[in-house]
Amino acid sequence: MFKRAKASIAKLKQSMARQEEHLAAQTDALHRIAAHLGDPALGPGGHRAGVPDDFDPAMYLALNRDVAAAKVDATHHFLNVGENENRHYRPNYMQDGLITIHNTSFQDDPAFQDAYARGVKATGGQDYNWHWRVHVGLWAARCAVKLPGDFVECGVNKGFLSSSIMHDLKWNDLDRTFWLLDTFAGIDTTGVSSEKNDPGAEDRNRKHFESGLYTDDVSAVRENFAEWKNVQIVVGAVPGTLDKITSEQIAFASIDMNTAPPEIAAMEFLWSRLVPGAMVVLDDFNYRGYEAQHVAMTDFAKARNTSVLSLPTGQGLLVRPPND
Incomplete structure (x- = not known):
């Protein structure tokens, strides 16, 4: 005791x-x-x-x-x-709607830098400061390439993300097809994304063309992707062009059409073709001003007994679960 x-x-x-x-x-x-x-x-x-x-x-x-x-x-x-405690007095990252003091060493990776630079080249030299968003896309693509199946991007525009991915994965060494779908005329406000179905779509179109974000120069896009084989550029509005995709297995999809109706249509078409573990990057899922996509994709995932991971980049990440 x-x-x-x-x-x-x-x-x-x-x-x-x-x-x-x-x-x-x-x-x-x-x-x-x-x-x-x-x-x-x-x-x-x-x-x-x-x-x-x-x-x-x-x-x-x-x-x-x-x-x-x-x-x-x-x-x-x-x-x-x-100062003695190495306190942060400025963020490590402050762009594209994201401010953080956390680790950003991915930007120092030479492989990332090369891939990102190829994305900038696709835009004609415009850097949108999308580093973390591209980092997410590259990570998802690197995971997906270990699975069977082809790649799809709905909402290609000038090809920033898809060019970064193909450069990073050394696309010509792979026996895969990359399907690239876009109107190359902005949001199709005469179809499923009419002003009635998606209020504000016409205004977004106007702003994106005025800012130079959107392109209607399909020939420039084709020239950008000419260095890679097994690339299928499909011009036209989703959902009308989805049947052009003939692949039965999809390992990766990027959905970035800036409007909910065609994005849901694309997911409904692709879902049965996505292999278990397939990566789906939803570019606008968590982005301010795109709440319609957040609601629609949340409901889509919930109906299939899964969910979307919200990311501070404004994106969402959906992983195809095993088949029931």
Whole structure:
């Protein structure tokens, strides 16, 4: 009994010693902050000395919620505590609607860089800053290539994603077909995506053509894909062109038509052809302003006893489950 009591007392003393060390460290940090409460001399560009030129106090507080909760001055905290703790004062990634401080080392991968550069080439040199979205597409394609079946993209436009994928997978070394479907005239507002079925479709069309995002130059698209074999470019509106796809097994599909009705039609057509484990990347599933796709695809998946993984990139990922 006494031995147990002595052991408990010893553990308590060790715990108190650790707490005292922690308190001393915190007190020292507070003393250093107090010592600098008078504004340090301003450095170049009007920033306080020692503060990076791109330091944004509001962003620092947003990325370090404990500092914000403590109501500590952001700049003082960074100078006296945050810098030593390697606190983030800017995001690692801030584009395409996504801000994060998490690991983005995929961008340093030479294979990713080469594939992404090929996507940029497909647009004629326009970089849409879709790095994480393309990363998701490449990951899904790399998984899908281990399965039997061909590839499909509904909503090709200039070919950014599909060009990146074919470059990354060394498409000419594979015995597969890549089906590329698009109107190459924007959203087909005379068909299933009429203004009645998809309010706002005409306005989206206009904006995307004015911004240069959409293309109607089919010859340029064909030229872009000319370096690869086993590529089938199908011009026209979904669902009317889906029967052009003759493949009985599909391992990968990218759905990006910016309107729900043809996307659901495409999924209904492809579902029985998707092999178990097939990857389906839904480009607009979680993107702000495309709530109709989110609702429609959620219902589609639910009706088949599965679900769509929501991604912070604005995409969704659907994996074909094993057949019942």
